Amino acid sequence: MKIRSQSFFFIFFISIIFNILASPTLQRDALLEFKNEFPFDASDPYAPSEPPLSSWNTSSDHCSWNGVTCDANSSEVISLVLEYTYLNGSLKANTSLLKLQHLQNLTLYSCDLIGEIPFSLGNLSHLKHLNISDNNGLTGEIPSSIGNLSYLSFLDLSHNDLVGKIPSSLGNLSRLTVLDLSDNRLIGEFPSSIGNLNQLTIISCYSNKLNGTLPSSFSNFNKLSYLLLTGNKFSGGDLPLILSNLTSLSYLDISVNHFKSKLPSNMSGLHNLEVFRVNTNSLIGTFPTSLLTIPSLREISLSENQLEGPLEFGNTSSSSSELEVLDLASNNFYGPIPEDISRFPKLEFIDLSNNSFIGPIPRSMPQLVSLKYLDLSYNKLDGQVPSFLWRLHTLTLSHNSFSSFEEDVVNGSDPDLMSSNSFQGLSKVDISSNSLQGSLPGWICKCTSLSFLDLSNNLLSGSIPSCLVNCTASLGYILLRNNSLSGFLPDIFTNATELRSLDVSRNQLSGKLPKSLINCTSMEYLNLKVNKFKDTFPSWLGSLGSLSVMFLGSNAFYGPISSHFGFPSLRIIDISHNNFNGTLPQDYFVNWPEMSSMVGNEYYELSDGIDTFMSRMGGLSYEDSMDMMYKGVDTEFQQILYVFKAIDFSGNKFTGRIPKSIGLLKELRQVNFSRNEFTGSIPSSLANITNLEALDLSHNKLSGNIPRDLANLSFVSYLDFSHNLLQGPVPRSTQFQRQHCSSFEDNLGLYGLEDICGRSQTPGDTQESEEFSPEESEEVLNWIAAGIAFGPGVFCGLVIGYIFFTSHKHQFFTEKFGRNGIKTVR
CATH class of the missing domain: 3.80.10.10 (Ribonuclease Inhibitor)
Incomplete structure (x- = not known):
């Protein structure tokens, strides 16, 4: 009886304690104590304009405070939900929240x-x-x-x-x-x-x-x-x-x-499945056709795995009628694309890139009336490019073997297809690196929303149509390099304020540059190399404040260069192999701020696709690629490595002294003044360019000594002083000692070459070696493989290119336009 009485009093005592703890006043005080655990600092630059939890004060019922919910009968706090409240502190081990013993919901979302x-x-x-x-x-x-x-x-x-x-x-x-x-x-x-x-x-x-x-x-x-x-x-x-x-x-x-x-052989039991995303793994096996029996399925993403075999959709009567996304990129699928792909009428996104599909685009694909994004790049597809594709938003067919455009589009025989409405949604077209022949198709001029056009690396001929002016207002990228286009570059850039990249290199274009290029206020990359342009130096392009890369090399430009032009953002300029002449004033390089500043000298590492599946869904990408002769092997380089700052004035008729102001461009990696008629001494200011990696002054009439301070250029991998009138000792340093003997040849007054020429292959030596032969050394061009990336979700690059190796030797691979060396994919 005594024990029972003690138990009763204990329970009674505990109930009193709980009632006290649950009293409204104590609940309110616990919340105020919690507030005070996070003192407000108005001087904090990230602090809001007024203190958080300002509504928590004794003038109102705590159950009405922001974020607080109480039990309707007992006024006990059962929920505390604070979102985007700037607490800016830590939860204490003895936090007053522990006094809210009936708390059922605690949310402290984004509270710093x-x-x-x-x-x-x-x-x-x-x-x-x-x-x-x-x-x-x-x-x-x-x-x-x-x-x-x-x-x-x-x-x-x-x-x-x-x-x-x-x-x-x-x-x-x-x-x-x-x-x-x-x-x-x-x-x-x-x-x-x-x-x-x-x-x-x-x-x-x-x-x-x-x-x-x-x-x-x-x-x-x-x-x-x-x-x-x-x-x-x-x-x-x-x-x-x-x-x-x-x-x-x-x-x-x-x-x-x-x-x-492997994936399950039968997934038909997942009857509620809507999204199946297993991309970027190492999954093996064949395409899981059982997925296609799930009526609710909206997305299949199997890209970047090791799946293989032909693509088959199965013979089941039921199908994924809701399927919107089919992403099978970067696997090992082969054979034709199935004609029964039309079984999925709601498909909006198809990516079959980077596989080994063959044959033409299925004839049934026009039945996919919802299709907006199609990527079939990097396959072995051939035949014609069908006309229905121009109604899409994004079309990528690069790196295949398509030979022509469907005839009704080229000739305009289908009035429905040739109406402006059929092309208004088309934003991106990439049919580069195929075997397309004939002239540029007329449908391009109907694409008034086009932002990206890449028809490079084909066999297209004829002229660039003047009607392209209809869509240059929206175009950000025009890439037509490495075709057989001829005639003038038309004056179509009056409204091209969005144009960031124009690449018409490696064609047969001629005449003068259109003055409407001055309207391309967003231009960052201009490549006119290897054409027949005949004009004076376009100093008027200096008003384009964003222009970072300008290639004018291997054309017929002529005359002197203005000493007062300024390109505020220029990183790389190539005016090589033209007919420029005259002298360069000693202060010529004074107003080149981008090449003298470290600002913007960031490093980039670009992937060979778009980083994520979601960015592939709507992202726009451009990636430069190059094909280089690497140790005698034709090697494709797909990734842009880093941003170089470089100048190439080689192969012209410049006379006089090399400007001393070149030393102001401290961030240059590459300097090439070779194959001109420069006289006088080598400017010692070159030693100020501490990041310099390649210097070519060969085939000039330079005299005097090689400045000793050049021996301090610790990053230099390639030097060429050959075929000049230099004299005196060759500076001694690791960088100089690693050069080939041919880098100093035909300078009868130079001495101190015993260590260099003693170990190097002599000009008459024909034995096999990893060094260059005399014929190769004569063709050595001076460029560093350079790249640049522009804009979010957008990749833009260029190639000028070199590869160095320095284990008591170097190899310099050069652009030879069809000869041995670098073969650049344009």
Whole structure:
């Protein structure tokens, strides 16, 4: 009886304590204490104009405060939801939130929290919903105490800076339906205990550093609707078992991992599936035709895997009638593109690039009336380019063997196709690197929304049509290089204010440059090389404030160059192999700010496609490529390496002294004044160009000594002083000693060459060697492989090109326009 009485009083005492803790005043005070844990600093430049939580004060009921929800009967705080509230501090281990013992929902979304998640949060035993996401300053590990929150159904710790492994204690959260740990720096594998969470409907752990294998217990998640693991390092797991059992799945994204597996042979049981995204892994096998039996499927992305075989869509009666996206790029599929691709009438996006498909474009493809994006590049397709394609938004057919455009478009025999409305949506056209013949098609002039046109590396002839003026107002890129186009460059640039890149190099264009180019105020890249242009130097282009790269080489330009022109953004200029003449004033290079400044000297590394699937969906890309003779092997280089600053004045008729002001251009990597008639001494100011990698002064009439200070140019890999009137000692340094003997030949007054010419191949030596023969050395041109990238989502480049090797030798590969050396794909 006494024991029963003591138990009664204990329970009564505890109830009094809880009632006191739950009293409205104490609940209010706990919230105010929490507010005071984050003092407001008005001097903080990131602070809002007024203090956060300003509505929290004693003049009003705490249940009416912003973000606070109370129980209607007891006034206990059951929900605290703070979003975009500038707390700018850390959660304390003894935070006043612990006094809100009936709290069921705690959301601190994008509150600028810093520090670690306190272990003590595991004491909020009534929590059902915990969201502490999007706080970039939140660090540390996920506290294992969260596994004590037995009522928790929603856990979101995404978009923070959390580290460490996923604690196995999360496997205790048997009521959990949503687990979001994405965009952190978590490592390790999923704990095996994760398989206990059979109520999960969403798992999102993308953009972490998780690795290893997926536990087979993932197959227990028969209620799982969303699985997002993209951007990790997972490599294994029984995918056929796991995926086949996720029968409630509607959205799957395990892309950008290292999975090495086959896909399930039968996925028809995933009858709710809408998105199947497994791209950028190492999956093997054939195309999973069972996917196409799922009526709800909207997207299939299998790109960048190792799938192989012919593409077959199966003979099933049911099909994915909702399919909008088919991305099979960068696999090993071969054979023809199936004619029954027309079974999917809602297709908007098709990417079959970088495979080995053959034959023509299917005749049935015009039935895909919703199609907007088509990429069939880097295959072995041939035949005609069908006319229906001009109704698309983005068309990429590059690097195939298409021979012509469909005749009704070329001749305009189809009035419906030739109407302006049929072309108004067309924005990007890339049919470069094919075998297209004939003249430029007239339909181009109908494309009034065209922003990107690339017909380079074909066999097109005739003139550039003047009607192109109809679409130059929207064009950002006109790339027609390496064809057989002739005639004048038409005066079509009056409204071309969006044009950023014009490349008509390696054609047979002639005449003067159109003055309307002065209107191209966005121009960054101008390439007119290897044509027959006959004009004076276009100093008037100096008003184009964005022009960074200008190639005028190998034309018939003539006359002196103005000493006062200024190109404020110019990084690379090539006026080589023309008929320019006269002297260059000593102050000639004074007003070239971009080449003397380190501003903008960033490094770029461009991928050989577009980085993500979503950017491929709508992104615009341009990537320069080049084909170079590399150690005797014709090698294709697809990636732009980095931004060079360079000048090439070679192969002209300049006289007088080389301007001393060249030394002001301290960021130059390449200087070439060869094959002119320069006289006088080599300017010692060249030693100020500390990043210089290649210097060619050969085939001039230079006299005097080689300046000793040039020996201090530590990055120089290529030097050529040959065929001049130089005398005196050759400077001694590692850079000079590594040069070939031919770099100093035909300078009868030079001495100190014993170490260089003693080990190098002599001019008469015909034995096989990795050095150049005399014939090759005469053809050595002076350019560094250079590239430049312009604009978000847009890649633009150029090639001038060199490759150096320096293990007691160097090899300099040069552009020879059809001879041995660099063969540039234009």
